[in-house]
Amino acid sequence: xxxxxxxxxxxxxxxxxxxxxxxxxxxxxxxxxxxxxxxxxxxxxxxxxxxxxxxxxxxxxxxxxxxxxxxxxxxxxxxxxxxxxxxxxxxxxxxxxxxxxxxxxxxxxxxxxxxxxxxxxxxxxxxxxxxxxxxxxxxxxxxxxxxxxxxxxxxxxxxxxxxxxxxxxxxxxxxxxxxxxxxxxxxxxxxxxxxxxxxxxxxxxxxxxxxxxxxxxxxxxxxxxxxxxxxxxxxxxxxxxxxxxxxxxxxxxxxxxxxxxxxxxxxxxxxxxxxxxxxxxxxxxxxxxxxxxxxxxxxxxxxxxxxxxxx
Numbered sequence: 001x002x003x004x005x006x007x008x009x010x011x012x013x014x015x016x017x018x019x020x021x022x023x024x025x026x027x028x029x030x031x032x033x034x035x036x037x038x039x040x041x042x043x044x045x046x047x048x049x050x051x052x053x054x055x056x057x058x059x060x061x062x063x064x065x066x067x068x069x070x071x072x073x074x075x076x077x078x079x080x081x082x083x084x085x086x087x088x089x090x091x092x093x094x095x096x097x098x099x100x101x102x103x104x105x106x107x108x109x110x111x112x113x114x115x116x117x118x119x120x121x122x123x124x125x126x127x128x129x130x131x132x133x134x135x136x137x138x139x140x141x142x143x144x145x146x147x148x149x150x151x152x153x154x155x156x157x158x159x160x161x162x163x164x165x166x167x168x169x170x171x172x173x174x175x176x177x178x179x180x181x182x183x184x185x186x187x188x189x190x191x192x193x194x195x196x197x198x199x200x201x202x203x204x205x206x207x208x209x210x211x212x213x214x215x216x217x218x219x220x221x222x223x224x225x226x227x228x229x230x231x232x233x234x235x236x237x238x239x240x241x242x243x244x245x246x247x248x249x250x251x252x253x254x255x256x257x258x259x260x261x262x263x264x265x266x267x268x269x270x271x272x273x274x275x276x277x278x279x280x281x282x283x284x285x286x287x288x289x290x291x292x293x294x295x296x297x298x299x300x301x302x303x304x305x306x307x308x309x310x311x
Contacts, residue, residue: 003273005088006283010061018044043067058199059123066101069277070102075299083227088238102228105226114217121213122207122210124209135194144171150184157177161204162203167289215250223245231265273296
């Protein structure tokens with residue numbers, strides 16, 4: 001059975017995530033300590049004892065979710081399962097950074113600092129209230145691209161931002177244009193159009209200021225070839241060259257997250273089982289809708305890590 005390790009994106013955060021891992025595994029606790037030191041603050045205290053509103057702020061959620069994912073990976077390693085169990089790694093948006101940290105391409109400390117910068121840059125790129133995102137349910141990626149093109153006709157930005165699965169595509173851009181896209185989608189057969197509770201319009205051209213910030217931040221960080229091949233968000237294909245990885249991480253800020261295609265590419269390369277490493281099970285749900293022949297496993301607690309080792 002060929003396995004891929006996949007890493008969740010924003011929205012999976014919960015208060016208390018990773019705490020049981022840190023209590024059960026010294027190596028998992030060391031991840032949270034390393035992230036705290038890298039950021040110069042106790043992010044772990046916020047994750048375990050704070051309030052969900054503060055944790056959900058983009059600048060906090062991104063490094064917090066990465067820390068939880070790497071802590072879960074360390075728990076797996078303590079149970080005898082290393083990253084070499086995976087034939088590929090991939091992550092949804094910020095999860096791509098977790099995948100790179102997991103595969104040794106970027107240090108955990110550098111990844112934490114990059115994600116703090118990324119979160120701050122994405123939040124400040126567009127004034128609050130100007131942008132929006134909406135999930136269009138029941139239309140595929142090509143149909144949503146046509147909807148977005150029509151909705152953007154008045155000179156405002158709206159793009160197909162996340163191709164999550166065959167039944168869910170997220171659009172992002174100017175609030176009025178996103179609302180137009182939602183209405184147009186309903187006339188094209190969408191079952192529902194749901195405005196998302198996000199603080200900024202991620203993965204669209206309005207994020208260009210954040211992409212510029214990330215280009216500078218990434219230029220200052222060492223990136224190595226990952227020990228396990230990465231399936232990159234914006235290319236939906238294998239990437240192992242450090243220079244390419246750096247460029248694609250910049251492009252990812254304004255580009256579409258091609259998750260459906262990424263899963264299909266891994267399946268075509270022989271992957272039959274996906275392990276979702278970290279908080280939540282959103283990716284497993286998407287994977288099931290993309291291809292029902294694929295199996296998935298969540299690894300976010302000590303019990304999960306032990307069960308994975310026993311299996």
